[in-house]
Amino acid sequence: MPSSPAPVAPPLESAALVRRFPRYPDTFTYEPSSRWVRGVLDGVTVVDSRHQILVWEPGHKVPEYGFPRDHVRLDLLEAGAAPEAGYYRPQTKDVEWYDLVVGEHRVRGAAWKWNTPGLEDYVAVSWFPGVLDAWYEEDELVITHPRDPGNRVDVIPSSRHVVVRAGDRVLAESRRPLALFENRLPTRFYLPAEDVHWDHLERVEVVSTCPYKGTADGYWALKGAPDREVAWAYSKPFHQVSAIKDHVAFYNERVELVVDGAPFLDSPETWA
DSSP: OOOOOOOOOOOOOOTTOOOSSOSOOSSOEEEEEOOOEEEEETTEEEEEESSEEEEEOTTOSSOEEEEEGGGBOGGGEEEOOOOSSSSOSOOOSOEEEEEEEETTEEEEEEEEEEOSTTOTTEEEEOOSTTSSSEEEETTEEOOSSOOOTTOOEEEEEOOOOEEEEETTEEEEEESSOEEEEETTSOOEEEEEGGGBOGGGEEEEOOOEEETTTEEEOEEEEETTOTTSEEEEEOSSOOGGGGGGTTEEEEOTTTSEEEETTEEOOOOGGGGO
16 A cells, blocks of 8 residues: 655653653663673683673763673783774773783773772773674674663564665665664665665775674765765674665665655654
8 A cells, every 4th residue: 555755753842751762861871781791812711701780881872891800800901091093992081991911912901990989890891893802692792892682673574665865866766675673773774785776886895893783794885976885785694684685775864765755854863
């Protein structure tokens, strides 16, 4: 049955009505975890914990693990300084940094302790790629950052009519998209690869990782504009989202996304 464009829902403003997933709090928050978590470097288990906490820093979506001191090889840590570069957590400035030393291998700024009331007895070790060789939750390899147990990812087949444009160019058009919904993130439509007009796109050398979906190993930009990618794909997604294999998603905020004849307004700003 054909659908009509739906109006955008009006904003809700009421002291008695609170958004279920509000903007990230401006205080530290935590949640206990009983997962078996291990971190390994050069064959040495640096962290081995069955009872730890997930710590969310003020204003951040992604948590870090805080491990009890006796769950970490403290004998391998030496007082150090913050890493000079890289996407290293934490974002909070008031921390004590440690280098990790395994044999002749020194990783600078690999671990830290928050100088925050309540967290004095916990140590964090970075999940940034290249710090440790691997992190495991139970016996499953986990990449990029710890998983938030409250984060849900749903991939749902849809019959919405999705058109992706860049100016007067139609980049893709499909009536059989997969809608991917993830907590506190904009909706992404994954379109079958055969519904993409590849003549308007060029492959770029970009790779990203996600602990819920896997490694996005295909990225594309508009032809003639290689510095700003507009689409991506997972060739080997994790089994939980295996349906997105052979599908391509576009950045809602970098192209014009028209769904059932109306501009699709869900974007990162919506969830900020």
